[in-house]
Amino acid sequence: MVPLGHYLILSAVLFATGTIGVFLRRNVITVLLSIEVMLNAVNLAFIAFGRTQGAVDGQVIMFFVVTVAAAEAAIGLALVIALFRHRESLNPDVFTSLKW
Amino acid sequence: MLLLIPLLPFLGFLANHAFGRRLSKPAAGGVACAAMFGALAAAAWSVWSLTRMPPGARGIVQQVMPWMESGALSVPFTLRLDPLGAVMVLVVTFVGFLIHVYSTAYMHDERASEYARYFAYLNLFAAFMLVLVLGASFPVMFIGWEGVGLCSYLLIGFWFTKPSASDAGKKAFVVNRVGDFGFLLGMFVVWSQFGSLDFQEVARRAGSLPPEASFGAVSLATLLLFLGATGKSAQIPLYVWLPDAMEGPTPVSALIHAATMVTAGVYMIGRNAVLFSHAPETLAIVAGVGVATALMAGTIGLVQNDIKRVLAYSTVSQLGLMFVAMGVGAFAAGIFHLYTHAFFKALLFLGSGAVIHALAGEQDIRRMGGLRKDLPVTYWTFLVGSLAIAGVPLLSGFFSKDEILWKSFSGGHTLVWGVAVVASLLTAVYMFRLVFLTFHGERRNAGHEDGSWSPGSSDPGGHGHGGHLHDAPPAMAIVLVLLAVGSVFAGYVGVPAVLGGSNHIEHFLAPSFAAPGLETGGEHGANLAEARAEMAVGGEAKSEGGPAAAPEGEGGHEPSESGDHGTELGLMAFSSGIALAGIGIAAYFFLRRKDAADRVAARFAGAHRVLLNKYYVDELYDAVIVQPIKRTSERALWKAFDAGVIDGAVNGAGSFVNGASAILRRLQTGSMRAYALSVFVGVVLILGYYVWR
Numbered sequence: 084m085v086p087l088g089h090y091l092i093l094s095a096v097l098f099a100t101g102t103i104g105v106f107l108r109r110n111v112i113t114v115l116l117s118i119e120v121m122l123n124a125v126n127l128a129f130i131a132f133g134r135t136q137g138a139v140d141g142q143v144i145m146f147f148v149v150t151v152a153a154a155e156a157a158i159g160l161a162l163v164i165a166l167f168r169h170r171e172s173l174n175p176d177v178f179t180s181l182k183w
Numbered sequence: 184m185l186l187l188i189p190l191l192p193f194l195g196f197l198a199n200h201a202f203g204r205r206l207s208k209p210a211a212g213g214v215a216c217a218a219m220f221g222a223l224a225a226a227a228w229s230v231w232s233l234t235r236m237p238p239g240a241r242g243i244v245q246q247v248m249p250w251m252e253s254g255a256l257s258v259p260f261t262l263r264l265d266p267l268g269a270v271m272v273l274v275v276t277f278v279g280f281l282i283h284v285y286s287t288a289y290m291h292d293e294r295a296s297e298y299a300r301y302f303a304y305l306n307l308f309a310a311f312m313l314v315l316v317l318g319a320s321f322p323v324m325f326i327g328w329e330g331v332g333l334c335s336y337l338l339i340g341f342w343f344t345k346p347s348a349s350d351a352g353k354k355a356f357v358v359n360r361v362g363d364f365g366f367l368l369g370m371f372v373v374w375s376q377f378g379s380l381d382f383q384e385v386a387r388r389a390g391s392l393p394p395e396a397s398f399g400a401v402s403l404a405t406l407l408l409f410l411g412a413t414g415k416s417a418q419i420p421l422y423v424w425l426p427d428a429m430e431g432p433t434p435v436s437a438l439i440h441a442a443t444m445v446t447a448g449v450y451m452i453g454r455n456a457v458l459f460s461h462a463p464e465t466l467a468i469v470a471g472v473g474v475a476t477a478l479m480a481g482t483i484g485l486v487q488n489d490i491k492r493v494l495a496y497s498t499v500s501q502l503g504l505m506f507v508a509m510g511v512g513a514f515a516a517g518i519f520h521l522y523t524h525a526f527f528k529a530l531l532f533l534g535s536g537a538v539i540h541a542l543a544g545e546q547d548i549r550r551m552g553g554l555r556k557d558l559p560v561t562y563w564t565f566l567v568g569s570l571a572i573a574g575v576p577l578l579s580g581f582f583s584k585d586e587i588l589w590k591s592f593s594g595g596h597t598l599v600w601g602v603a604v605v606a607s608l609l610t611a612v613y614m615f616r617l618v619f620l621t622f623h624g625e626r627r628n629a630g631h632e633d634g635s636w637s638p639g640s641s642d643p644g645g646h647g648h649g650g651h652l653h654d655a656p657p658a659m660a661i662v663l664v665l666l667a668v669g670s671v672f673a674g675y676v677g678v679p680a681v682l683g684g685s686n687h688i689e690h691f692l693a694p695s696f697a698a699p700g701l702e703t704g705g706e707h708g709a710n711l712a713e714a715r716a717e718m719a720v721g722g723e724a725k726s727e728g729g730p731a732a733a734p735e736g737e738g739g740h741e742p743s744e745s746g747d748h749g750t751e752l753g754l755m756a757f758s759s760g761i762a763l764a765g766i767g768i769a770a771y772f773f774l775r776r777k778d779a780a781d782r783v784a785a786r787f788a789g790a791h792r793v794l795l796n797k798y799y800v801d802e803l804y805d806a807v808i809v810q811p812i813k814r815t816s817e818r819a820l821w822k823a824f825d826a827g828v829i830d831g832a833v834n835g836a837g838s839f840v841n842g843a844s845a846i847l848r849r850l851q852t853g854s855m856r857a858y859a860l861s862v863f864v865g866v867v868l869i870l871g872y873y874v875w876r
Contacts, residue, residue: 105856179854180853
């Protein structure tokens with residue numbers, strides 16, 4: 084059986100990848116994808132913990148997260164489309180009007 | 184029933200104040216006079232039922248409502264009529280009613296709304312004065328005390344469009360505040376010392392203490408109360424407002440600033456006679472201040488040229504004499520003088536009002552003269568008043584003033600007596616200077632022959648009727664005559680024993696000046712009575728003889744007085760002589776040898792100037808108190824503290840937020856990624872702290 088540590092290391096790597104993607108990519112859609120990667124890294128950690136503990140809690144939470152992620156993706160993509168229609172751009176650094 | 188006495192004038196005030204604009208002049212004046220007459224009737228009825236009671240237990244109490252209840256403090260709104268209050272109530276309602284009647288004629292040239300306003304204030308004053316007199320405890324008295332101060336302010340500044348009048352009103356109000364402050368503090372000391380604010384209760388508790396040998400709490404309380412009295416009754420150091428108060432209508436000067444309100448301080452001391460007689464040091468101060476004021480005001484009165492100002496200084500001087508009486512423990516004599524003074528000083532003021540009225544507002548006696556023939560009623564009544572105040576024998580002022588002089592002499596206060604005698608000489612001189620300059624001699628205003636008194640009008644209430652001189656109209660004349668009769672006969676309730684009278688008023692008043700509950704005797708009480716007798720010279724001892732005691736009987740009770748009858752008669756003759764001498768001096772200088780007065784003035788030009796400028800007291804106060812306060816207020820309080828510190832703090836808070844946000848808003852980039860990064864870093868840092876701590 085694969086030990087817990089391996090799952091956690093993979094989860095950490097995925098999470099870091101997602102984070103880097105959120106901060107470095109210049110396309111809003113990619114940023115959204117990176118967020119999905121981060122969420123799934125967390126899901127992996129939940130499942131791994133649940134498995135080692137012999138409890139179903141981890142899986143239950145994973146289902147919630149997946150559901151929320153689906154909703155988030157739907158809304159996020161809708162927003163991206165709306166943004167693109169207004170600004171003709173997908174670069175998140177262009178959208179800085181929300182300030183003083 | 185007692186409540187009706189102050190309530191009726193108060194209702195009159197409400198009526199005139201609320202509907203005065205719509206009332207015609209006769210209606211407004213009628214309402215006010217009717218209210219005062221009702222109060223007079225209620226007062227007379229109450230006093231009548233008071234005199235039906237046995238002498239030792241005279242007192243009518245009416246608890247109107249509970250008022251202040253807080254812990255140990257319980258002050259019901261209680262009115263109490265006792266012999267002292269009875270005298271005051273009668274004076275206030277009687278003289279007040281007469282002056283209301285007089286005013287209907289004096290003020291008839293005012294517009295109807297002003298006329299109603301005047302009577303509303305006058306009624307309000309009467310209501311407050313009656314509360315002051317009837318109040319059974321310090322706080323109730325204080326309501327009246329403050330209320331009459333307010334009305335005084337309103338009425339001095341009645342012609343408020345004239346700057347000098349509104350300034351005089353403000354001055355009176357501010358100076359009185361100083362005194363009221365003392366009154367309040369005195370009240371606090373009394374409360375902390377005796378645990379009660381009811382006059383009788385305080386007297387009872389104070390009465391069970393020995394008189395204070397050195398300056399203690401009772402002395403402090405009485406001294407503070409006396410400070411209040413100096414404000415209200417225009418004594419040194421707070422007398423400066425009264426002469427300026429003459430800016431008000433003349434009937435107001437007569438009612439408030441001569442007959443009633445200014446005597447409130449004297450009354451207050453009489454009301455607390457037991458307390459004051461337990462503080463010999465305060466009494467000495469009272470006597471000293473009184474006699475100094477009497478002398479000072481008398482000398483100033485000698486040279487003033489405004490008819491009302493002379494009378495104002497005369498009032499200050501007479502009040503000084505009343506305080507002398509209080510200070511030497513002759514409370515009854517002081518109240519007696521208060522009572523007679525109310526008649527003749529109101530008469531004199533109203534007489535001067537009639538003169539001013541006739542002369543279209545002229546107040547300067549240098550421009551009067553020879554009015555005797557044109558104003559016979561005014562002249563004769565004014566003359567009676569002057570004779571009474573000068574202390575000419577058999578008029579009211581003689582009995583009361585002589586009682587004060589005798590009590591101070593027999594009490595061993597020879598210095599006080601001496602100065603008081605000089606002050607009475609001055610009284611006679613300045614009063615007859617006034618009489619001679621106003622009514623005798625040649626007319627000194629050339630303009631009036633052709634029917635045009637130049638209106639040097641400092642009293643807009645006066646007015647001319649086509650320029651021709653006319654004597655007082657009926658409403659005024661009747662009042663003058665009634666007061667003149669009072670000035671002659673008011674003294675006969677207090678004919679001293681030595682002249683074969685029985686000094687009714689002193690026996691009548693005596694219970695008010697004794698601690699209640701001590702008459703029942705007992706060893707303790709007897710000792711105290713003795714101690715008090717030392718303080719309250721004479722009056723106390725006589726009351727033990729009982730009102731019915733004949734002069735011979737009294738001699739037995741009080742051996743020290745029996746040998747003094749000769750002395751008393753001698754002093755009486757002496758002070759009569761003084762009065763006549765004063766009149767003679769005035770006659771010489773101002774009737775026969777006009778140039779002599781000017782020569783004396785020229786010879787002592789320096790002294791004359793000092794007197795003419797009222798000892799520069801106003802200037803002194805201005806330099807020592809008013810200007811420093813103004814400067815401190817302007818420079819320190821306004822420009823430094825208000826503009827600097829307070830405004831600075833407010834503006835500083837604003838500019839601090841402004842400056843701080845100029846820096847902080849750089850964090851607000853609007854870049855979603857920067858926010859995400861800061862959230863991420865924050866989460867990492869917080870998690871890191873919990874992991875590695």
